[in-house]
Amino acid sequence: MIKDLVVNLEQKAANDSARDFAISVATTFGAHVVGVAFAFVPDFPGYIAPQLQPDMLAQMTASSEKAALAAIDRFDTAAD
Numbered sequence: 001m002i003k004d005l006v007v008n009l010e011q012k013a014a015n016d017s018a019r020d021f022a023i024s025v026a027t028t029f030g031a032h033v034v035g036v037a038f039a040f041v042p043d044f045p046g047y048i049a050p051q052l053q054p055d056m057l058a059q060m061t062a063s064s065e066k067a068a069l070a071a072i073d074r075f076d077t078a079a080d
Contacts, residue, residue, distance in 0.1 A: 003030065009037040009075050011067035016074060023079055035075035037068035 007022035019035060026033035042060050044052065 001029075003032060005031055005033040007033060007035050009035045009068075009071040011037070011064070011071055013070075013074060016071075016078075019075055019078060033079065035072065035079070037071040037075075039065040039068040 005022050005026050007018055009019055010016055022033050022035075025031065039061065041064070042057060044057075
């Protein structure tokens, strides 16, 4: 029987129902659950990129990384 689960962690706390379900399934069946969070790097078409502020992409990436780390923290708390 498979005893490993992987769940995609949502960046917004309101969308964590998959996380909660995966944890409950793992608890019920004595399985191991792993949460995976992704930070996104925006990809703009070449004709838009020159119009962006120089550090705008860095700010957007940092914001996504911060949200992914927060999702990991929420997962760790829920899994405990």
